[in-house]
Amino acid sequence: MEDTSSLGQFEQLVLTAVLSLGDNAYGVTIHQKVEVLNHPKAAALGAVYVTLDRLEDKKLIASKLSDPTPERGGRAKRFYRLSEKGERALKDAAATARRMCDVLESSWGEGAWKPVRTR
Template sequence: MSRDVLGELEHQVLLALLRCGADAYTAPLVLELEARTGRSVSTAAVYVSLRRLEDKGLVTSELRSPGAEGGRDRRHFVLTDEGEVRLREARTTLLRLWDGVEPRLDEAP
């Protein structure tokens, strides 16, 4: 049975989610992605990716009230065991693809 391939943003969102841990909701994920990629990241694009990842069973979410600090409820996301497996698989695949090509990239054009 074939598995859905992770898109670039989905892969990045899973990594940001892993870094942010238990307090992962959309805003901190966007900040983490922008800091790590050096690019502007759309909140809407991250939210759509999170919902897609949830549909794939790679993340779960729950709506939490802000508690004492006030404000509106936030949807927090957590990486599932399957999400961790998929990240490991993606990492292994990328390392295999990079194996042996670094010297070619170091050559002057």
């Protein structure tokens, strides 16, 4: 009975990054993915970590610490994955985003995909 909360803009991007990265989702890669999505706006690494923390508090993602890798500076990484709750929340957010895009495209007539007006 507390399912009413909706995701913020940045939260959506972070969740999307986690989902799309599969089993390689940790701070640095998530940050990179978010920057691609959010282009041309930059995102601070710290912002990503803060958001990951909050999403984990809300049980939308879960994490586990890995073993360190044998690279220069290869510190232990914390890997994330979506929970079912997170997946549901992201689906809702995506549906809204989609509705918005559709309305905008029809208002702007960016119609590469629209029915061709023959004549």
